[in-house]
Amino acid sequence: SQQGEEDPQALSIQEGENATMNCSYKTSINNLQWYRQNSGRGLVHLILIRSNEREKHSGRLRVTLDTSKKSSSLLITASRAADTASYFCATDAIGSGYSTLTFGKGTMLLVSP
């Protein structure tokens, strides 16, 4: 089963607007990561936020994490057509032994010129 669930499933905006995507998850985590996938390509790591962090920035990206609500959001400011892609959250769940990332089903973002 999916640990993270992104919302909305699809988002369509105009260039210059901000895009906000949300992720909810079920179990306690060590960290949460966001990835981007362009059509026909592999996933690319964007940003990682640890469980003891509440907000993190990277360029035009802003990620928040609320562990009490088990949710995260990814904000892309001043979007560009090149931001068109699917965005996935991935969680590193707390557990013993080896752990792996569990991915949500993604939000498909379309930025129109």
Add this chain to the structure above:
Amino acid sequence: DAGVIQSPRHEVTEMGQEVTLRCKPISGHNSLFWYRQTMMRGLELLIYFNNNVPIDDSGMPEDRFSAKMPNASFSTLKIQPSEPRDSAVYFCASSLRTGGSNGYTFGSGTRLTVV
């Protein structure tokens, strides 16, 4: 570094044939993951290796699927015999460690079509 390299990029095969997908992880990464992506099920972890040793293959759909990592720079995922429901994009990813404290680097994937 050229990143994670997967081959072939596309594979079309007939039902019942053997399919072998290949992956070269990033040098120095000691964890390797095979994922399958479909519209219906999203990204599913099939198997992962740490220091060339398979750690968890519980995501492998059935005995038709097998994976090997004979050395630190090469892994294969084999499907024998292939079936139409195996059609998907298969990704290989590598990381410095198994745990998610580092991000994963993904290859470009192999799009498999079984007819």
